[in-house]
Amino acid sequence: MSDHFSGPRALSEPAADITDVYAFPAPDGPDHLVLVLNVFGKSGPSAVFSDAVIYRFRIRSVDIATTGPEAAFAPSESEFIFDCSFDVPSGRSDSGRPLQKGRCLTPSGQSISFRVDEESGGMGAGVQVFAGQRSDPFFLDVRMIEKTMAEGKLAFKAKGSDTLYGTNILSIVLKLEWRKVLKGGPLFAVVCETLAAGKRPVRIERVGRPEIKNVTLSWKQFDQVNRDLDVRDLYNSEDAFNIKGDYFDVYRTRMNANLAFHDGLDGKVDWPFDQHGNHPLTKLLLADFLVVDPSKPFMETSYFEIERSMLERRPHSTPGGRWLNQDFMDFVYTLYVNGGNGLPINDGIDGPIAWSSTTFPYLAPRNPPKAAAA
Amino acid sequence: MIDVPETVPTDWPATDPLMLTDGGIAVLNLHALIEGFGDHSNTAEAAALIDLLILRGLILGHISDYDRAAELADRHVAAATTDAAAYVARARTHGVFHRFAEALGDLDHADRITPGGTATKRDRAAILQALGDYHEALVTYGTADCGRPFEQAAALAGFWADCGKTDTARRFYLQSLGSYRGVSPFPLAQLDFQLGVMWMRHGDLNEARACFEAAVRRVPAYAAAQGHLAEVHAGLGEPETAVARLTLLATSSDDPDYAAQLARILGEMGRREESVGWRRMAASRYDELIATHPAAFADHAAEFWLGAGNDPPKALHLAEFNLQVRKTPRAYDLLTQALEANGAGAASARTFGV
Numbered sequence: 216m217s218d219h220f221s222g223p224r225a226l227s228e229p230a231a232d233i234t235d236v237y238a239f240p241a242p243d244g245p246d247h248l249v250l251v252l253n254v255f256g257k258s259g260p261s262a263v264f265s266d267a268v269i270y271r272f273r274i275r276s277v278d279i280a281t282t283g284p285e286a287a288f289a290p291s292e293s294e295f296i297f298d299c300s301f302d303v304p305s306g307r308s309d310s311g312r313p314l315q316k317g318r319c320l321t322p323s324g325q326s327i328s329f330r331v332d333e334e335s336g337g338m339g340a341g342v343q344v345f346a347g348q349r350s351d352p353f354f355l356d357v358r359m360i361e362k363t364m365a366e367g368k369l370a371f372k373a374k375g376s377d378t379l380y381g382t383n384i385l386s387i388v389l390k391l392e393w394r395k396v397l398k399g400g401p402l403f404a405v406v407c408e409t410l411a412a413g414k415r416p417v418r419i420e421r422v423g424r425p426e427i428k429n430v431t432l433s434w435k436q437f438d439q440v441n442r443d444l445d446v447r448d449l450y451n452s453e454d455a456f457n458i459k460g461d462y463f464d465v466y467r468t469r470m471n472a473n474l475a476f477h478d479g480l481d482g483k484v485d486w487p488f489d490q491h492g493n494h495p496l497t498k499l500l501l502a503d504f505l506v507v508d509p510s511k512p513f514m515e516t517s518y519f520e521i522e523r524s525m526l527e528r529r530p531h532s533t534p535g536g537r538w539l540n541q542d543f544m545d546f547v548y549t550l551y552v553n554g555g556n557g558l559p560i561n562d563g564i565d566g567p568i569a570w571s572s573t574t575f576p577y578l579a580p581r582n583p584p585k586a587a588a589a
Numbered sequence: 590m591i592d593v594p595e596t597v598p599t600d601w602p603a604t605d606p607l608m609l610t611d612g613g614i615a616v617l618n619l620h621a622l623i624e625g626f627g628d629h630s631n632t633a634e635a636a637a638l639i640d641l642l643i644l645r646g647l648i649l650g651h652i653s654d655y656d657r658a659a660e661l662a663d664r665h666v667a668a669a670t671t672d673a674a675a676y677v678a679r680a681r682t683h684g685v686f687h688r689f690a691e692a693l694g695d696l697d698h699a700d701r702i703t704p705g706g707t708a709t710k711r712d713r714a715a716i717l718q719a720l721g722d723y724h725e726a727l728v729t730y731g732t733a734d735c736g737r738p739f740e741q742a743a744a745l746a747g748f749w750a751d752c753g754k755t756d757t758a759r760r761f762y763l764q765s766l767g768s769y770r771g772v773s774p775f776p777l778a779q780l781d782f783q784l785g786v787m788w789m790r791h792g793d794l795n796e797a798r799a800c801f802e803a804a805v806r807r808v809p810a811y812a813a814a815q816g817h818l819a820e821v822h823a824g825l826g827e828p829e830t831a832v833a834r835l836t837l838l839a840t841s842s843d844d845p846d847y848a849a850q851l852a853r854i855l856g857e858m859g860r861r862e863e864s865v866g867w868r869r870m871a872a873s874r875y876d877e878l879i880a881t882h883p884a885a886f887a888d889h890a891a892e893f894w895l896g897a898g899n900d901p902p903k904a905l906h907l908a909e910f911n912l913q914v915r916k917t918p919r920a921y922d923l924l925t926q927a928l929e930a931n932g933a934g935a936a937s938a939r940t941f942g943v
Contacts, residue, residue: 228610228773229622259624261617265610267772303611313617357631382625411772413608419772584624 229255230265231409233422234384235353238405238507238536239517241390242573248393248509249577250274250297251539252407253351253384260584262348262385263313264301264331268419269410270387272297275456276399277506279525284489286525288502290404290456295322295397299346299387300412301331308332312348319344319389321396334576341392345576351384352539352578354567360544364434369480369552375563381582388576393509401510402521405536406455406503420451423504425518425543430473431500437472441465455503463501470497477551485554495526496550507536513573516541519550539571539578607766609774612808619645619775632672635665639678643685644775650812650842652878658682666695673703680712684719687884687914692716711744718748721917738768743780750787753918758787774807781807782814789817790919794824812838816847823854832858839867845874846889852897868897879907887911891923901930 234256241247250272255262264270273296280289298320304313315331319342327344329337336345356375363370393400406423410416422428428447435442446469449462458466474494478486486495499522506521511534521535537543548560569579610618623645626638639658646654662679669675676699683692696713699706710733717726730744746761762784769777785800798821804814819834831854838847848871855864875890875898887907894904908927912920 227771227776229618230610230614231772255618255621257622257625258618259621261624262621263614263617265614265618265772267608267610303614304617361631378631411608411770417770 228265228268228419229258230263230385231268231411231419232256233407233409233420234351235425236405236407236422236505236537237352237539238403238505239538240507240509240511240513240534240536241575242513242577243575244390246392246394246509248391248397248403248507250389250391250405250407251578252387254387254409255385256351257379257382258348258385260311260348260581261313262383263304263315264317264346264385266301266303267412268300269408269412269416270299271408271410272299272389273406273408273455274397275404275504276397277402277404277504279402282525282528284495284526286499286522288404288504288506290504291399293398294456297321297342297389299344301346317346323396336388336576341395343390343575345386345388347386347576348383348581349386349576349578350567350569350580350582351379351382352567352571353543354379354564355544356562356564359562360430363480367476367480369548369560371548371560371562373561373563377564377567379567381568383581386576386578388578390575401508402506403509404456404502404504404506406505418452418454421453421455421503423455424500425537426547427500427503430547432466432469432473434473434476435469437476438469439472440468458501466501467493467497470494470500474500474551477548478554480552481557483553485552485556499526505536508534509536510534514538516546518543518546540566542566607769607777608772609777609807610772612774612778612806612810615774615808616648616810619648632665632669632674635661635669636674636678639665639682643681646685647779647813648775648808648811650816650838650844650847652843655682655685659686671702673699673706673709676702677706677709677712680716684712684716685885686882687719687887689716689720689884689915711740714744714748718751719917720915721920723748723752739765739770739776742768743776746780747783750783753787753791755787755791758784778804778807778811778814782811782817785814785817785821789821794821797821798825812842812844812847816850819847819854820850823850823857828854828858839870843874845871845878845893848874849889849893849897856897864897872898883910884914887914888920888923891927895926895930901927905931 232254234253237251239249241249252270252272273294275290275294277288277290280287299317301315301317304315306314308314312332317329317331319327321339321342325339327337327339327342329344329346332347336343354377357378359370359372359375406421408421409419411419428450432446432450446465450466453459471494474496478484488494514533515538517533517535518537518541520533521531524531542565544562545560548562549555552560568582571577571579623641626634639662642654642658645651659682662682665675666679676695680692680695683695693716696709699709710729714726714729714733717729726748730748742761742765746758746765749758749761762780765780781800781804785797785804788797788800801814801818801821804811805818815834816838819831823831835847835851839851848867852864852868852871855867871893875886875893878886879890888911891904891907891911894900905927908924912924
């Protein structure tokens with residue numbers, strides 16, 4: 216749930232509030248790419264997908280344009296879109312969940328039907344789709360993150376308290392035969408969006424990388440230019456592959472300020488700003504899409520390895536992307552605070568209530584309603 | 590009618606049909622949000638949960654949700670004494686129960702912690718409006734404009750509807766529809782409801798029916814809209830339809846308004862035995878609520894005792910109290926009716942400034 220609560224608009228429609236996006240080579244099938252879009256963090260048992268929202272996966276083949284300090288991706292202009300939509304529920308299942316049907320429109324125009332919560336999902340040409348309520352794979356200690364921000368020093372305890380322990384999300388999982396369904400590659404950029412359906416769909420939210428809006432952009436107090444501005448609704452409304460030049464500097468300034476704050480948490484500078492006054496990670500992070508190489512074998516902890524390899528001018532050795540079980544908060548704090556030049560930072564939470572599995576639909580079954588309280 | 594200078598929107602919005610989440614899904618997900626926030630982890634989630642409970646109380650007519658929100662708000666303030674958002678959240682629960690002085694006190698406190706907060710201004714404007722201080726409310730709405738066109742237009746639509754300025758309210762209503770960018774049906778259903786109440790007070794029952802029907806189409810479970818629609822049906826000579834709607838509400842809601850309306854309409858239809866049963870239920874529940882939340886229910890209870898409850902002295906007592914809580918035109922009207930029902934003359938009315 217790295218992106219939950221990411222702006223006032225997202226909160227007003229919880230079923231459109233994206234919590235996380237994942238992209239990884241299928242651990243249970245070669246030549247398959249898995250994409251996961253999670254919404255509605257901390258959802259109670261009656262949660263269902265909205266019938267007025269399009270749940271969109273956008274995929275572009277991407278090249279590495281430059282390496283070294285100016286490292287950058289060059290996404291292709293052509294795009295593959297998978298749109299999922301849902302009906303109004305009718306009746307209840309034996310477990311008490313509302314019965315809901317959905318469909319996924321693939322780039323080839325095929326419509327794949329499925330029943331929500333049915334583990335095998337729906338099947339089409341080179342595509343398998345699941346949608347339903349599952350255990351939230353994300354884990355973090357929000358209180359200690361807030362304390363860190365308030366006190367200006369790392370506040371994590373040896374044993375933290377998982378804010379998301381026992382909570383559920385609504386998840387959509389796509390398993391693609393990527394060589395058959397997509398063109399280009401093997402590097403792909405992935406962004407997920409929720410859009411208000413209608414003649415001219417309006418973007419509600421978009422997510423690529425984890426913890427960009429909340430950890431990296433939301434804090435206003437370090438930004439000397441737009442100290443009073445919650446940039447997240449504006450940021451959500453942008454096209455991830457084509458950010459408006461007018462606002463790019465707003466995000467850049469905010470991200471520079473917040474990354475500098477994090478870098479200083481250990482009392483030393485590991486990420487000196489470049490000659491343009493930018494943090495070395497800002498440009499890469501504002502390319503806010505997950506970059507995954509499904510031609511590489513599945514790996515548990517490979518998020519940002521492709522980007523690190525670009526900064527270090529070496530070929531990447533992992534699929535990059537993002538796997539469900541990676542301890543992301545440990546990773547991102549270590550990256551932001553010491554860049555790997557020190558001991559790994561541990562936020563005191565080492566796993567979720569239930570690990571995701573290596574078989575479709577990967578995410579653990581939903582938790583019973585009282586699991587969080589227990 | 591209130592004499593406040595009107596500022597009418599000049600740009601008329603396009604009228605593309607809005608694509609909104611089905612009202613049934615919206616209610617399921619409202620329950621799911623509240624259940625999920627049961628173990629709220631931080632102050633932002635606690636404040637959000639308070640707002641969600643107030644919303645559910647409003648939509649489903651559950652007073653128990655308001656009680657839970659108020660209890661949570663007290664605990665929230667106690668746990669976060671330097672958090673302005675905690676005071677704003679508690680001000681909202683005070684507002685729900687018409688404890689306006691305490692609500693303004695909490696907003697003052699929030700302002701001292703975080704001067705100039707836009708949310709505080711909008712909440713303050715709403716309280717001033719509820720108190721009948723329309724001039725000050727309008728000025729405050731003006732300073733609360735934070736560049737969110739829908740929120741601002743919707744607040745002003747509700748304000749002018751409350752003032753009885755039908756044309757201006759309608760124009761802001763259309764501007765709200767044109768600037769809405771969400772998919773949740775709740776904000777628009779609430780707007781439809783506010784306009785329906787305005788037309789009802791204006792005596793235009795056909796316009797009122799159209800507005801309440803729109804609210805119910807967007808959110809079928811919207812109890813207050815269903816209840817007012819039933820009243821309109823009764824007023825338009827369709828009492829059977831009204832009774833069918835109200836019977837469902839009176840059995841599912843802990844708000845006695847529906848039982849009170851049902852008692853009145855059944856009485857007018859000559860179905861006295863059924864009317865007496867609902868009357869008893871409403872009377873008992875009003876007594877409970879007046880004991881716990883006197884300011885919140887004084888007006889509705891007074892209306893009940895003036896009508897189906899048939900206890901004019903009790904109604905007069907409550908109408909007097911209601912006027913102390915807020916000096917709105919409706920409060921003066923209610924007191925006038927209570928005085929007349931008790932046989933008091935014009936001289937008595939003048940002592941209250943009526």
